[in-house]
Amino acid sequence: MKCHNYGFCRKCGKEHTHPMQGKYHTEETKRRIGLANRARPNMMGDNNPAKRLEVRKKIGLFRKGKRLSKETRSKLSIARKGKPSPMKGKHHSEQTRKRLSEKATLQMQNPKMRERLSEIKMKQFAEGKFVPWNKGKKGLQKHTEEAKKNMSVAHLGKKLSEEAKRKMSEVRVERGLNEKQSELAKKLWQDLKFREKHSEASKKMWQNLIYRENQSEKAKENWKNLEYRNKVVTNAMKAVHIKPNNKELFLDSVIHSITSNYKYAGDGQTIINGRCPDWINTNGQKKVILFNGLYWHLQRLQKTEPTLTKEDVMNIEKKPYEEFGFKVLFIWEDELKDVEKLKQIILKFNKQGD
Template identity: 25%
Template sequence: MGNYIIAGWNKGKHLSEQHKARIGAGNKGKKRTKEQIAKMSLISKGKPVSQQTRDKISNALKGKLVSNKTRLKLSIALTGLIRSEQTRTNISKARKGRPSSKEANAKRSASLIGRIISLEHRAKISAGWQHFRQTPEYDSYICSLRERTLGNTPTAATLLKLKVSHTGLTQSEETKTKRRQLWAEPNFKARVIKAMRLGLLIKPNKPETTLLSILRGINKQWTFVGDGQLIIAGKNPDFWDGGHKLIELFGDYWHRDDNPQKRIELFKKYNYDTLVIWEHELKSPNNVLAKLHQFC
């Protein structure tokens, strides 16, 4: 604070809060010379700042508008600065949940265009996602992402951006191999399918609702699990009795090329008995009811 910091007579001397307030008031609005700023910077370099002081600085800066000139100075000063892991973590925590302005998003997007990401950086991003996929928050993240975009129609400008960004884009053989290896893992595949199905906000459609009402008339234990609640060998059956019986409702259009017997044999490997009912069979409720009684 002006001559108070630079002078040597008060070095290490403990000042009262009243004395500090008087010095602060005296220095308010006072412009320091470049020499004084350089000396203050040198004295403060490497000096640990208490949490109380950090809080004071934070409160003083809250809501304060920073000029473009100051922003430029900060940008130049921070260019090439390597932050410690602790500092990165602190910044990440402070920014979490804070919405970015459209201007900030546009600047960030512009700064990343054409940027080449190093192999080390890619490895860090990949490791971060792999860790995130194993956490319980992953499913809720996929759901919230889908909820935010569900029903949104992309603008012509957005579609053009997507087209331009994907033009000529090819995946390396290494990336393709990694994706195939990940998809081959049953647990990973099940988690992704479940997250996708939940994210789509799937509810029983009309044929499924009709069949569910018939099923519950026979046994109250039957539930609709076609929203991703139950994944077996990468497949998501439609109905489950809570034990070892499954029912698949095959739509006449979507499953027109499917062989029901293959689905029955697949689930049999996991000790599930499966009944497949076709959509057109629901037009004859009595026949369906007889089929269900025989199976249940």
């Protein structure tokens, strides 16, 4: 079958020359061709049917899902190799650039498209085809202070979705990055110079107002999470190795002389809504006992708020426990003087709800 294509033919994979190559029409022939073309409708510009929206949609639907074979793509690649790009020396208009940008933005908003691109990148990375732009350039490229500030502002307030966090976590676990990073951090931290350098970098970061505000927002957001609050308080209590002081030991002996339904929990054993009670009921009742020293729980606060009273402090401190249905008994430092009265208060509190 004879090919009627000129140039590179997709059907046979050969280059065909035009029959008029190197030849020229006579003036008479040119005149006749001109007259014949004048009788035809003008197909230039907007008159071209291929530029109509409905025609373009039809063409798009016809070509949708159709892909060239690997062999054809290979032939096209060979034919175009060494030739300049059709766009060489040309530039898109502002309107075209805007349209392309809007189209790309819409595509990236599609979760399926993002997932597909992510899979392609991960596959390329695994096969060694995708090389990060900054690989092997550690320490060679340094951002200016202005660039750092701009990047910080650009990322401010942006958060990864829970789905993205989950995927990142899965990838890290799959590649064993958590263990590797932990081992590397331990080795680095043994180096005194590294620790000093890390400390200096932290100080510089903390001097940045935007960074501090960002960290503050993160802390507030994290503190809303109950598990996070309890974990932070538990770790803090364990870190300082809190033990009961003499007054707490005395109160503990008084409590146990009346009932054995309470155990000391002021060392961080039990955390309720981000708070650590001093004693907690072990008999299935939601009851806690809080011991308040006069200085730390009242006098220290009165320096900034002179009108603050014990009742105000108790109303503030019992809220986290009451949110979880706990009853709270406050024992103040000055109440330890009258032991008999103290025993009556504890006994009355212990009988509540029985």
